[in-house]
Structure formats: structure tokens, C-alpha cells
Amino acid sequence: xxxxxxxxxxxxxxxxxxxxxxxxxxxxxxxxxxxxxxxxxxxxxxxxxxxxxxxxxxxxxxxxxxxxxxxxxxxxxxxxxxxxxxxxxxxxxxxxxxxxxxxxxxxxxxxxxxxxxx
Amino acid sequence: xxxxxxxxxxxxxxxxxxxxxxxxxxxxxxxxxxxxxxxxxxxxxxxxxxxxxxxxxxxxxxxxxxxxxxxxxxxxxxxxxxxxxxxxxxxxxxxxxxxxxxxxxxx
Numbered sequence: 001x002x003x004x005x006x007x008x009x010x011x012x013x014x015x016x017x018x019x020x021x022x023x024x025x026x027x028x029x030x031x032x033x034x035x036x037x038x039x040x041x042x043x044x045x046x047x048x049x050x051x052x053x054x055x056x057x058x059x060x061x062x063x064x065x066x067x068x069x070x071x072x073x074x075x076x077x078x079x080x081x082x083x084x085x086x087x088x089x090x091x092x093x094x095x096x097x098x099x100x101x102x103x104x105x106x107x108x109x110x111x112x113x114x115x116x117x118x
Numbered sequence: 119x120x121x122x123x124x125x126x127x128x129x130x131x132x133x134x135x136x137x138x139x140x141x142x143x144x145x146x147x148x149x150x151x152x153x154x155x156x157x158x159x160x161x162x163x164x165x166x167x168x169x170x171x172x173x174x175x176x177x178x179x180x181x182x183x184x185x186x187x188x189x190x191x192x193x194x195x196x197x198x199x200x201x202x203x204x205x206x207x208x209x210x211x212x213x214x215x216x217x218x219x220x221x222x223x224x225x
């Protein structure tokens with residue numbers, strides 16, 4: 001059974017960079033079948049796809065985030081990571097990592113709340 | 119970017135009733151449409167992929183239909199655990215987008 005777990009600071013100051021890591025257990029991140037993605041959900045609102053990465057390093061991200069997103073993968077640690085730069089209060093959200101099979105998200109982490117505040 | 123709209127925003131029903139949720143895409147997504155269920159404080163759960171295929175472990179009371187721009191999620195007889203928010207999501211191209219959600223609450 002694949003499990004995903006997000007980790008990282010729960011509080012980030014405005015204009016700084018949000019950094020999160022997703023650790024995958026119960027399966028290899030290097031499999032050729034899957035992408036690995038980040039999705040966020042502002043409090044009381046809907047879901048927004050942030051970006052996805054293949055184990056080879058190929059990435060796709062949401063143009064609405066205006067090139068603030070960097071997603072990377074560390075196959076030796078079975079982890080992938082998200083960096084979101086120049087954050088504002090609008091970036092306050094629960095951030096989820098998820099496994100993506102054919103761009104459907106079939107396994108999700110529990111989510112981690114990141115608050116942007118000084 | 120493909121925009122997904124969902125209707126109604128809220129559906130108030132009683133256990134045992136049939137729920138019909140709609141998702142419309144701003145352009146054709148073929149059959150590349152998924153549905154997710156999200157309960158309060160939990161991560162979303164994949165219910166249906168490619169318009170009509172149930173994900174692993176999803177009960178038969180959940181069914182999906184549609185193609186092109188119009189899609190429907192049907193819950194044939196609501197169980198108490200089905201009261202939740204439901205999102206549609208397309209995978210037709212990048213960027214992936216989600217609909218705004220439909221809340222199914224207890225009447």
C-alpha cells in the first residue's frame with residue numbers, strides 16, 4: 001500500500017520561499033508508470049493543481065503560479081519536493097502531495113497546512 | 119486552460135435518495151474526466167476515472183457517465199458516509215484543473 005507524507009514548515013513569512021517534501025513509502029518513486037504531484041486547497045475553498053514531476057525529472061506546473069514553482073525529485077530518498085517562491089497570504093493553504101497515474105490522483109498524503117504570515 | 123463548472127453548488131438530500139451531480143468543461147476533454155470525494159479534514163479520494171471507471175474499492179452505487187463537455191456523477195442510493203464534497207478534474211492536457219465542487223449535505 002503506497003503512502004505519502006508531507007513535511008515542512010507550517011509558517012512562512014511573506015516574500016519568502018515555501019519548501020515542502022513528500023516522502024513516499026510502500027512503492028518506488030522511480031516507476032515509469034507514475035507522475036508525482038502537488039495540489040493545494042486554501043481554507044474553505046477548492047482544489048488547485050500546482051505541478052507534477054516524473055522520476056526522470058520532467059516537470060509540468062500550473063501557469064497561474066507565474067513561474068514561482070520548482071518541483072524536484074530525489075529517487076535515492078524516495079522523495080519529491082516543492083518550492084514556491086515569493087509567497088503571499090494568498091498562498092496559505094493545505095498542501096497535498098499525491099501519486100498520479102495517467103494524471104488521475106489515486107493516492108494522497110494527509111495534507112499539511114502552510115500559513116503565510118509575518 | 120480548460121475551465122470546469124459544477125452544478126449544483128449544493129445538493130440537499132436524504133439517505134437513500136439518488137444524487138445526480140453535473141460537471142461541464144469549457145472545451146472537449148474526451149472521456150478524460152475524474153471525480154473525487156472529499157470529507158471534512160481529509161484528503162480527496164479518487165472515485166471515478168476516465169468518465170465511467172470506478173477506482174479500486176469504490177462501491178457500485180457510484181457511477182459516472184458522459185463525454186466531450188458534459189459529465190454526470192450518480193450516487194444511486196445515498197449512504198450516511200456519502201455526504202461530502204465532490205470535485206471533478208480533467209486530465210485532457212496540461213494544466214490539470216479541478217471544478218469548484220458540489221456539496222452533498224443532509225436534508
